[in-house]
Amino acid sequence: MVLDPDDHDTWSAGSFFTNPIVTERFARTLPENAPRFPVGDDEPAPAVTTLEELAAGVPMRFPQPAPERRIKLSAAWLIENSGVPRGFRLPGSGAAISSKHTLAITNRGGATAAQVAELARFVVQRVQQEFGVILAPEPNLYGLEL
Numbered sequence: 350m351v352l353d354p355d356d357h358d359t360w361s362a363g364s365f366f367t368n369p370i371v372t373e374r375f376a377r378t379l380p381e382n383a384p385r386f387p388v389g390d391d392e393p394a395p396a397v398t399t400l401e402e403l404a405a406g407v408p409m410r411f412p413q414p415a416p417e418r419r420i421k422l423s424a425a426w427l428i429e430n431s432g433v434p435r436g437f438r439l440p441g442s443g444a445a446i447s448s449k450h451t452l453a454i455t456n457r458g459g460a461t462a463a464q465v466a467e468l469a470r471f472v473v474q475r476v477q478q479e480f481g482v483i484l485a486p487e488p489n490l491y492g493l494e495l
Contacts (some may be wrong), residue, residue, distance in 0.1 A: 365454045365469060366424040366484040376420040379480060380430070384423040424476075424484055425452040431479035433472055444468045466493045 368386075376385050396410040403409065428451040429435070438445035443460030445468070447453035454465055454472075473484050473495055486495055 364424075364452045364487050366428070366452060366472070367487045368424045369422050369427075369482050369484060370419050371422060371482065373418040373420050375481075376422065379422070383430070384426050386421040388419040388421050422482065425450060427476045427480055427482055427484070428452065428472055431472075431475040433475050439464075439468055439471060442468060446472070462493055466495060470495050 370388055376383075379385075396412040398407060398410045428446070433446060433451065435446055435451055436448040438457065442464045443457050444464040445455055445457045445460075447455045454468055456465070469486060477483050
């Protein structure tokens, strides 16, 4: 993020949570309006054993079931739709969700690392309770745990 001393929304590490990747089956359990983005092409290679290979003693290869497709979800959508709105802060805390984007945790002035971690844990808990998804932090955390 580009720091603007007059804009507390820029007092952050940028996006705090990564966009989770889930199975297509799990993604279907989410509300219809939840953003979904397909991830990669996981089709297995065809399993063919030639007659020459069989004659040479190569074991027969069998087709494997295609792995379930993976879907990337929007962490910002999950946060906002779990009941944590833009600008949210825990009482008495200097840490808050950005008033511009729910993915950023900001320092509204005087926030401690413990307050940032407390807000992040709250967000993770809300999303898990509402949607069954556990968000992972994007920044590297040292001396803190969520």
